[in-house]
Amino acid sequence: MVLGNSIIIFEGAHRRGQSFDFKIIMSMIRNFFRRRTFLIVIVTLCLCLFTFSYLTYVPPNINNLQLPSAAVNVVSSTTADNLVSSTTAGSLMENVTSQAHPKSVKKHNKHVSYPWRDDPVCKNFTVQLAERDSLPKWALTSFPGSGVTWTRQMIEGITGIYTGSVHEQDPSPVQVEGLGIDLLGITDDPFCGCTIIDKDHEATITVNGLEDYFRLLHLEGYSEIFRKDYGYRGVLLLRNPMDVVFTYRHWQLAGKVGKAPLESFQGPQWHRVVEFVAYAWADHAIRWIEQIEKGTVIFYEQLLGQNASIELERLLDAMDFKPRMVDPSRMRCTLDHRDRTDHKRLNKSWMPLEERQRLLFMQSIHRVQQSLRRRHWPQLPVHLYDLHDLDNKTRS
Secondary structure, three states: OHHHHHHHHHHHHHHOOOOOOHHHHHHHHHHHHHOOHHHHHHHHHHHHHHHHHHHOOOOOEEOOEEOOHHHHHHHHHOOHHHHHHOOOHHHHHHHHHHHHOOOOOOOOOOOOEOOOOOOOOOOOOOEEOOOOOOOOOOEEEOOOOOOHHHHHHHHHHHHOEOOEEOOOOOOOOOOOOOOOHHHOOOOOOOOOOOOOOEEOOHHHHOOOOHHHHHHHHHHOOHHHHHHHHHOOEEEEEEOOHHHHHHHHHHHHHHOOOOOOOHHHHOHHHHHHHHHHHHHHHHHHHHHHHHHOOEEEEEEHHHHHOOOHHHHHHHHHHHHOOOOOOOOHHHHHHHHHOOOOOOOOOOOOOOOOOOHHHHHHHHHHHHHHHHHHHHHOOOOOOHHHOOOOOHHHOOOO
């Protein structure tokens, strides 16, 4: 209105031929906007409040849980028939929540088996998976060829709980007729929290020698497995490396129970295998000895002899396994059946090592012995070792 009056006055003055000062026009314009300052402020505040409420909007809660975006998608995709069938808002929300968070209906199969079913004294003892997520993750680590599958048989025997393996297509240590090796826990998630301990060769799983060992260890992150997967909990199984190298060569060329040809144990290629095993056996052992915060070391040779029960009890003590003590009948049945032939390579030929090869293994044994001594752990039972020397021939 003021601006309109100003225009009229301007036009009247112009018609009368009167001079009109430009300053008067500017004054009128200032008065026009000054009178509307309050309205501008109000409009600005409203816009700010609207923007703030839009940015800080929180979706409604359902049963004290924020409705996930998945549930919103379910609502948008629900057909008209489904909405009609939900007679109340509560039933609709229950339907949405159940679709967004489906409940697991798969029952945890414990795969109960009877490892000594042909023994009238031991036939009623069972081995099974524990409840899911009921057990901490433990590593049973060793160099390939150290007897870890055989050791798993005994651990399962005395505890009644399956061991596991992180390696794909790794068969169960006990083959039970009628169940099949694929039904004894190995197909279950190795991180299910339902196995007593899990086999893990770490970077030593390679069959391609030292270069691949370093690749797995330092480029593929295998050196972090102990910390990330096991929280520094582990049991290290050690065996005479002069026996290990022959078992490793069989495994490398012929698989778990096959036998490599005799010519595979001679020549430059065989010596490279000796060098790899001598180095990696000690390197793997020392790394785990130095890093284990909860656990221990056990020895294959002790499990073979009269002190086997002591060795197994020491393992369970380190793992804080309950109940303690182990059922004496279970222990007796386990030790009575430790010569079973599941996954066992039969009729192996004894072979000697060259003097320079024995020296490599002696150096590795010395390094590991020093590492064990620093931890105040049991020492390698070197008095039980076969030196694979033609002048002092022994067979294990």
